[in-house]
Amino acid sequence: MTADPVSTVFAALADPTRRAILARLAAGEATVNELAAPFPVSVQAISKHLNVLERAGLIVRTREAQWRRCRLEPAPLRTLAEWVDQYRKLWDDRYDTLDAYLDNLKGKDDEPAQ
């Protein structure tokens, strides 16, 4: 209930169908039926997936006659990239300056070092 935004985005991405929908939308806007076509599930199930993606802020839907055009909203992905970048120094050998690491840390959620 009322989960934090980061958790909501991670949860939305923890489903291969939803990630495939995002991948499709990265190529351009699409309607619900167009998005549902490749999947072996009902259109209603896709509509639910779109609700999850919309609540996570990953897509926006606009009315257009009887269609609902879906568009990808990259802002949460940017937040995610920043979150994971907190840990980059742990795997990236080229990331060797402590200063840059501490800079990245400022004002972030779930700081690795408090």
Place this chain on the structure above:
Amino acid sequence: MTADPVSTVFAALADPTRRAILARLAAGEATVNELAAPFPVSVQAISKHLNVLERAGLIVRTREAQWRRCRLEPAPLRTLAEWVDQYRKLWDDRYDTLDAYLDNLKGKDDEPAQ
């Protein structure tokens, strides 16, 4: 079940307690009790969280007398960073060369453009 690795990692990170555990482990190894101390839940609950993180490959546990020392394993985070980087061009204005975008696309899961 037997969810794909990417889904498993995303799901593991979709919980603030588990992300806080990772943040703590980024500062250094710790035992289960040490990890559980800051949280208002039982040690058993934390042990379950550690199972989830271990199955996602985000931590490894090593026996040491009666203690179980936990260490962060950054490899899945690196995979995650690569996944989200597929979408970087959508929000990053500096990411404006199509070639670099297509290069990043090769051999990745959930390609934005098939």
Place this chain on the structure above:
DNA sequence: CGTATATTCAACTCATCGGTTTATCAACCA
């Protein structure tokens, strides 16, 4: 108007999740 199309809503099922409590296992210590 009536009908077809696009989409969502509602109710239901089944599995999983995060938490609990209780019990068990393993290692140290007196």
Place this chain on the structure above:
DNA sequence: TGGTTGATAAACCGATGAGTTGAATATACG
């Protein structure tokens, strides 16, 4: 040996998730 500590296992509970089917809503079209 027995007791204490660290950690996991097992059984259970309430909530949520992903899917279904069936009905409702909204817009276009004849």
